[in-house]
Amino acid sequence: MPDxxxxxxxxxxxxxxxxxxxxxxxxxxxxxxxxxxGWGGAVWKTLGVPIVNVSSxxxxxxxxxxxxxxxxxxxxxxxxxxxxxxxxxxxVKKYFPEHAVITSLMVESRKEWHQIVKDAExxxxxxxxxxxxxxxxxxxxxxxxxxxxEPEVLxxxxxxxxxxxxxxxxxxxxxxxxDITEPAIAAKxxxxxxxxxxxxxxxxxxxxxxxxxxxxxxxxxxxNGGYCGPAVKPIALNMVKNCAQHPEVSLPVSGIxxxxxxxxxxEYILLGAATVQVCTAVMHYxxxxxxxxxxxxxxxxxxxxxxSVSDMTGRALPNVTNWENLNLxxxxxxEINKDKCIGCQLCYIACEDGAHQAIGVGxxxxxxxxxxxxxxxxxxxxxxxxxxxxxxxxxxxxxxKKIESWKxxxxxxxxxxxxxxxxxxxxxxxVPEPQKALKSK
Amino acid sequence: MPExxxxxxxxxxxxxxxxxxxxxxxxEAYYESSRCLFCYDAPCVKACPTGIxxxxxxKQINTGNPLGSAKTIxxxxxxxxxxxxxxxxxxxxxxxxVYNLQNVKPIEIGRLQSYxxxxxxGKDKIYFQPTENNGKKVAVIGxxxxxxxxxxxxxxxxxxxxxxxxxxxxxxxxxxxxAPYKITNEEVLSEIDYLQKQFGFRISYNSRIExxxxxxxxxxxxxxxxxxxxxxxxxxxxxxxxxxxxxxxxVEFISELRxxxxxxxxxxxxxxxxxxxxxxxxxxxxARMGAEKVLLAYRRSKEEMKAYGFEYELAKNAGVESIFNVxxxxxxxxxxxxxxxxxxxxIVNGVFEIIPDSxxxxxxxMVIKATGQTKHKEVLLNIDHLEFDKKGNLAVNPSTFQTSxxxxxxAGDIISGGQExxxxxxxxxxxxKGIHKFLSGQSx
Ligand SMILES: Cc1cc2nc3c(=O)[nH]c(=O)nc-3n(C[C@H](O)[C@H](O)[C@H](O)COP(=O)(O)OP(=O)(O)OC[C@H]3O[C@@H](n4cnc5c(N)ncnc54)[C@H](O)[C@@H]3O)c2cc1C
Ligand SMILES: Cc1cc2nc3c(=O)[nH]c(=O)nc-3n(C[C@H](O)[C@H](O)[C@H](O)COP(=O)(O)O)c2cc1C
Ligand code: SF4
Ligand code: SF4
Ligand code: SF4
Numbered sequence: 001m002p003d004x005x006x007x008x009x010x011x012x013x014x015x016x017x018x019x020x021x022x023x024x025x026x027x028x029x030x031x032x033x034x035x036x037x038g039w040g041g042a043v044w045k046t047l048g049v050p051i052v053n054v055s056s057x058x059x060x061x062x063x064x065x066x067x068x069x070x071x072x073x074x075x076x077x078x079x080x081x082x083x084x085x086x087x088x089x090x091x092v093k094k095y096f097p098e099h100a101v102i103t104s105l106m107v108e109s110r111k112e113w114h115q116i117v118k119d120a121e122x123x124x125x126x127x128x129x130x131x132x133x134x135x136x137x138x139x140x141x142x143x144x145x146x147x148x149x150e151p152e153v154l155x156x157x158x159x160x161x162x163x164x165x166x167x168x169x170x171x172x173x174x175x176x177x178x179d180i181t182e183p184a185i186a187a188k189x190x191x192x193x194x195x196x197x198x199x200x201x202x203x204x205x206x207x208x209x210x211x212x213x214x215x216x217x218x219x220x221x222x223x224n225g226g227y228c229g230p231a232v233k234p235i236a237l238n239m240v241k242n243c244a245q246h247p248e249v250s251l252p253v254s255g256i257x258x259x260x261x262x263x264x265x266x267e268y269i270l271l272g273a274a275t276v277q278v279c280t281a282v283m284h285y286x287x288x289x290x291x292x293x294x295x296x297x298x299x300x301x302x303x304x305x306x307x308s309v310s311d312m313t314g315r316a317l318p319n320v321t322n323w324e325n326l327n328l329x330x331x332x333x334x335e336i337n338k339d340k341c342i343g344c345q346l347c348y349i350a351c352e353d354g355a356h357q358a359i360g361v362g363x364x365x366x367x368x369x370x371x372x373x374x375x376x377x378x379x380x381x382x383x384x385x386x387x388x389x390x391x392x393x394x395x396x397x398x399x400x401k402k403i404e405s406w407k408x409x410x411x412x413x414x415x416x417x418x419x420x421x422x423x424x425x426x427x428x429x430x431v432p433e434p435q436k437a438l439k440s441k
Numbered sequence: 442m443p444e445x446x447x448x449x450x451x452x453x454x455x456x457x458x459x460x461x462x463x464x465x466x467x468x469e470a471y472y473e474s475s476r477c478l479f480c481y482d483a484p485c486v487k488a489c490p491t492g493i494x495x496x497x498x499x500k501q502i503n504t505g506n507p508l509g510s511a512k513t514i515x516x517x518x519x520x521x522x523x524x525x526x527x528x529x530x531x532x533x534x535x536x537x538x539v540y541n542l543q544n545v546k547p548i549e550i551g552r553l554q555s556y557x558x559x560x561x562x563g564k565d566k567i568y569f570q571p572t573e574n575n576g577k578k579v580a581v582i583g584x585x586x587x588x589x590x591x592x593x594x595x596x597x598x599x600x601x602x603x604x605x606x607x608x609x610x611x612x613x614x615x616x617x618x619x620a621p622y623k624i625t626n627e628e629v630l631s632e633i634d635y636l637q638k639q640f641g642f643r644i645s646y647n648s649r650i651e652x653x654x655x656x657x658x659x660x661x662x663x664x665x666x667x668x669x670x671x672x673x674x675x676x677x678x679x680x681x682x683x684x685x686x687x688x689x690x691x692v693e694f695i696s697e698l699r700x701x702x703x704x705x706x707x708x709x710x711x712x713x714x715x716x717x718x719x720x721x722x723x724x725x726x727x728a729r730m731g732a733e734k735v736l737l738a739y740r741r742s743k744e745e746m747k748a749y750g751f752e753y754e755l756a757k758n759a760g761v762e763s764i765f766n767v768x769x770x771x772x773x774x775x776x777x778x779x780x781x782x783x784x785x786x787x788i789v790n791g792v793f794e795i796i797p798d799s800x801x802x803x804x805x806x807m808v809i810k811a812t813g814q815t816k817h818k819e820v821l822l823n824i825d826h827l828e829f830d831k832k833g834n835l836a837v838n839p840s841t842f843q844t845s846x847x848x849x850x851x852a853g854d855i856i857s858g859g860q861e862x863x864x865x866x867x868x869x870x871x872x873x874k875g876i877h878k879f880l881s882g883q884s885x
């Protein structure tokens with residue numbers, strides 16, 4: 001059996017699957033229920049001076065028959081008194097001493113930071129997560145993402161916390177910034193022990209077309225919210241990768257954003273996360289999703305021969321490079337499996353209207369399209385739109401002997417440099433004459 | 442054991458004749474429409490005789506625009522709702538859905554179509570505004586799918602249209618012939634009502650046009666005439682005993698069933714003669730009316746039955762049994778039907794033969810003859826210069842639907858010998874274009 005236990009910057013946990021600071025960690029009742037279900041850790045709903053929330057609070061993006069592929073909230077930090085939370089943290093730790101309970105914190109002054117860190121540690125917290133991420137409401141008051149967006153301020157506050165903290169300190173980053181590594185480096189410089197990302201992305205998920213108000217609607221008005229759920233995963237994965245690869249960050253990363261199943265968790269870990277955190281998927285399906293995550297994750301580890309989570313962490317990072325290093329001589333083209341094809345012709349119209357006119361139809365009296373090899377640039381589009389698994393595959397055409405990147409070509413002076421340069425990559429592509437598009441002429 | 446208890450009330454009748462394509466609710470329509478791939482040059486569209494832009498109307502349902510969806514449907518097919526419920530989609534659009542090739546359930550196009558159109562009918566949504574009257578008049582004989590579809594289209598060109606219908610309800614076999622578990626009377630009538638409100642054609646009921654004088658009169662008052670009278674009553678088998686009580690033609694039986702529901706008389710042991718879709722319907726319907734035993738008897742082999750496989754399955758599932766390669770030679774009984782004498786048959790070198798001395802009797806108390814409908818020859822012969830095709834159907838020009846008498850046009854079962862509602866609707870629309878071209882010289 002692979003070992004799932006982790007030591008994240010000094011915070012020990014039976015597995016890398018934590019609940020993110022959010023409604024599922026609002027109370028001791030929920031956190032205990034989650035631990036019993038199998039979650040390894042929980043970042044408590046952010047503590048601070050309690051707030052007052054509005055209703056409604058959530059909006060979602062549905063895609064066809066899929067609900068909540070993206071989720072948006074305008075909630076703030078905890079609305080419960082600090083003492084209630086601390087009492088419940090203490091109780092959870094009594095029942096689950098081996099599990100990780102991390103207190104998410106957000107206050108303003110140095111004095112408040114000192115006080116709340118001490119209180120949390122007295123209650124038994126195994127670590128702290130500084131919420132510099134919340135992109136709505138709190139930031140208007142100079143907290144949350146207002147801090148996360150100012151690396152200098154962030155560094156100072158981390159310093160305040162480290163003055164008193166005896167437990168590891170994680171800085172939670174906001175994605176609402178152009179270069180995520182800047183606040184990550186600031187966190188490192190301030191003395192943080194780890195970072196977690198991403199918090200939610202500023203968003204509007206939709207507009208009520210009849211009343212002209214975005215969702216969620218609060219008595220006829222709305223405000224921007226924070227976006228999360230499956231739709232944000234690609235953005236979060238890239239940010240996690242950026243932090244994990246940056247030599248000046250070099251901190252353990254807790255990956256967050258759109259994680260719902262074992263595959264998502266594996267992806268984060270391969271791109272450099274040491275633990276992962278989940279919010280939306282639990283808000284959608286409950287704590288029970290952990291029973292799909294753990295066995296799937298374990299059997300993946302076994303199949304790849306990974307003994308521990310740290311074996312896996314960052315395993316894909318060496319294969320993520322800059323564009324200029326990619327091999328320009330690698331050539332693939334699409335191939336259609338006639339037996340699998342169901343004749344929807346989505347590949348045809350996608351390539352015809354949206355790519356390179358490299359697919360034809362109407363051959364041999366069947367609906368199976370065919371690839372016009374000399375036009376195919378190997379972009380993948382057709383294989384992505386094809387509704388049948390493994391029906392369109394991309395087949396390698398070069399012999400693999402020549403490897404030349406943009407960087408290499410730049411060195412040897414073989415890149416296009418003028419507007420009509422004969423070295424233009426598309427110079428050989430057969431683009432149909434424009435008039436051919438006109439049916440009537 | 443019969444599958445169904447004899448229905449004593451309308452409610453029990455409705456339970457036994459539960460809709461096999463019930464209306465979708467919003468959630469089901471949303472989920473089902475989500476599955477459509479929006480195929481390019483979609484094969485489902487090609488398989489629809491009226492060429493509805495199926496991927497478009499499905500996408501419109503999925504984007505919360507059922508009324509836009511209904512418009513897409515009605516633009517191609519004036520019987521959009523009825524067709525969604527009664528079309529043999531298994532051999533048309535749904536049978537061509539690409540999902541079949543993946544062994545995945547095809548999109549339920551028919552039910553989605555009814556879903557969208559039902560919302561338009563329910564809201565009395567007006568899509569069509571007939572053109573101002575152009576001063577010319579067309580008579581339509583028969584208010585079946587063909588007649589109504591032709592009338593709608595003609596109104597769009599500005600013709601005044603009078604429909605003469607022999608019966609007291611519109612829609613032809615849609616209400617008098619199609620199985621009650623496919624569409625209810627109320628559903629049929631509400632769509633016709635909806636169309637009539639928009640297009641403003643007139644219908645005179647109980648107005649059969651059949652004699653030479655009737656036609657002469659109509660010829661005088663109208664610029665062109667459309668014949669949409671469908672097929673006639675069940676043809677005679679020309680065997681002994683055919684006149685006995687409880688030996689009845691299938692279309693007559695079904696017509697009574699559609700009008701009288703549970704009050705229709707059905708025997709305990711019913712023998713249905715025939716192997717086409719009408720035979721399957723009559724057998725299913727008898728079983729659903731609580732007959733203890735229903736036997737389908739077909740002259741040829743199972744494989745040679747003209748009925749669609751799914752219609753045969755439906756009958757079998759209702760508890761219907763069958764016997765093949767038997768030909769009725771006499772209906773037995775004194776006044777009332779008591780049985781059928783059959784002879785066994787075989788095919789020798791492709792020729793159908795009765796096997797000598799193979800006769801036997803099967804008892805029953807009701808015989809339903811689903812052996813084909815007559816072709817209104819006695820009526821059509823009262824119109825001058827009509828020609829007929831090899832099968833005895835009224836002959837028309839395949840693109841204009843003009844008969845050999847230039848003032849007469851025709852479409853529907855009367856020219857095809859019996860197809861589906863959707864074919865009648867499609868062809869009649871083309872016939873209206875033919876009439877317009879004839880009367881205005883303009884092609885559309
Ligand atoms: C038992 C049965 C089941 C069927 N089931 C289905 C099904 O499930 N799905 C499907 O798509 N199709 C089905 N069909 C076929 C479908 O009903 C017909 O193809 C369609 O109704 C043909 O339309 P039509 O307008 O040509 O003729 P009809 O529907 O027959 O309409 C003709 C109209 O003309 C009237 N008429 C006749 N003579 C005169 C006259 N002399 N003067 C005035 N009016 C006259 C009739 O009263 C009738 O209203 C079925 C047919 C039968 C017999
Ligand atoms: C309703 C809601 C409230 C949240 N509250 C907090 C919070 O108090 N503190 C915090 O650090 N993050 C908060 N988050 C952000 C989540 O912890 C998490 O970073 C984000 O939702 C991305 O993960 P997910 O895609 O699994 O939901 C909240 C998210 C939601 C949906
Ligand atoms: S890979 Fe791209 S260019 Fe080639 S056939 Fe597919 S869509 Fe067209
Ligand atoms: S997208 Fe796939 S299934 Fe559809 S026509 Fe192309 S190859 Fe065939
Ligand atoms: S064939 Fe099926 S999937 Fe394709 S457009 Fe038609 S209904 Fe949709």
